[in-house]
Amino acid sequence: MAQVSLKNIRKVYPNGAEALTPSSFDIGDGEFVVLVGPSGCGKSTLLRMVAGLEEITEGELTINGRVMNDVDPADRDIAMVFQNYALYPHMSVRKNIAYGLKNRKTPKDVIERKVAEAAAMLNLNEYLDRKPSQLSGGQRQRVAMGRAIVRDPALFLFDEPLSNLDAKLRNQMRIEIKALQRRLGVTSIYVTHDQVEAMTMADRIIVMNAGRIEQIGTPAEIYHRPASTFVASFMGAPPMNLISARLDGGRVMINGDTVLAAAEGSGAVTLGIRPEDVVLGAEGSISFHVDIIEELGAHRLLHGRLADQEFTIHVGKDVEAAPGETRIALKSDAITLFHPETGKAL
């Protein structure tokens, strides 16, 4: 169990590239924090600095109040699960799981008991004497988990642990990892580029882009109150609709139609609305042209154009829809306005 605190952590590589601009956040005891962002956004670098696998250029990292900047990775009381599992190929599953304990001078009987417990928890009992090469991807992932949990670390670090698994297994492991973390109550940092993993697993999400933290918040906050157009378009599938609009005399206008009253200011704005916050119907005030209908079984996605800009609507399976002109209304409490140039939420 641990509290983790990052104060103005910065990473600059020897070639001068800044992988992470000074970033700060705190993680509470037992919290599951997900770092999410596109590749190259600095999320893995950040995680690796917490692990001690990368040097921290500037700033201060503390775990449970102790400054960790120059502490050896083995002494940080962390356990890490790697994307490609990073199992020791020449050791049996049992030895893989026990290796970290053995090096910490844990008594033999304690090691045996802990390995047995972990194996039971992860359904690995019958595989303990196999080599990693004789296991499937999901089983290897479990061994990597087992290696992390036997150590009873203060902090779990996950570096895209599910991206090498197929989609079905990924969904299953996602639930297993989350359940395991809940049960053990270990503070965790989880890196992923998959926004679904972020939404479903996190207590709190940290969205990163180009070496910067874009937003920190609960999945609901991130989804419903994105702090920037980047977050709005990165989180959610399909992403939030972003439409240029005009703010004029306390009203937001698209193509001369008022979509929202009682907004302050004037000039150009970017209007953001989730596809499911749009209501289809003849009484709607805005005209929308449907080009393509995506049938997804439980619901449908209507892709088309609104005031000559791309726009997507999410409707339930029992809503009738056909390509062509139709009318829609936007739920006014679901609208987010962004600055047209900086992309920041207004």
Place this chain on the structure above:
Amino acid sequence: MKRAGFTARWLPILLLMPQLVIIAVFFYWPAAHAVQSSFFLQDPFGFGSTFVGLDNYKDLAGNGEYLSIAWFTVIFTVLVTFLSLSIALLLAVKADNVLRGAKTYRTLLMWVYAVAPPVAGFIGLIMFHQSWGPLTELARSIGWDFKLGVNFNDTATAMVIVSVWKQVPVNFIFFLSGLQSIPKSVREAALIDNRSASGRFWDVTFPLLAPTGFFLLITNITYSLFDTFGVIDTMVKGEPGNNPMTLVYKVYVDGFRGNDLGGSSAQSVVLMVLVLALTVFQFRLVERRIHYT
């Protein structure tokens, strides 16, 4: 793994033919010839030969000089193999950690590989020259009166040093590429699991390097036994006298200097059997403990 098969019987044989021909012409045929002539006593001037049965072999077994050369060969091989492998491994591990100027460092270390054995022997002669060799002077400065070609142990030391020096670069290249094929994340996982660098090396790096190491062990033993011929030949200048030599060199000296083709053939047959036994032993015993990924 998927097994692909040939439909026609003759095709695989045809494809293997060049290799089989090369092996037959350059190995089986001379080997058979050596076995055959080891049972004969040849006339030194090529006027026929007499069948003597196992006499050539009996001579070897009772020959004190031959046995002491065999013993020297064993020590020489063990020393050269062990030193070449361990020095190369040390250099490779260190080079693997070098980030800046890594390429220059590696290229410099590999250069020696391009030196031909007789040239290496010649460089050794210069380095250990009795009156002005820099290494001789170095030995003198610590009170060691180094006499190449005169003192048996000094000559042996020089042979070992030059042979090792010649072989280290090859081993270095193999060890380095072996090290670099170990996944980075496996090493990082070890970094989190084990505080001690030497512990990580022996528990994780070394076992993963074992396939490379095993391959190099066999090639280095073969090198020490056979390919050091050029080095030895240059250093003893074909005048063995009291100088150390290995079994291969003895084959040459007896066969081509002493014109005793029968005895020399018997020696090479013995050598062949020894190497065969050694290789079989290595594959049976050592390879079983190796993990191939």
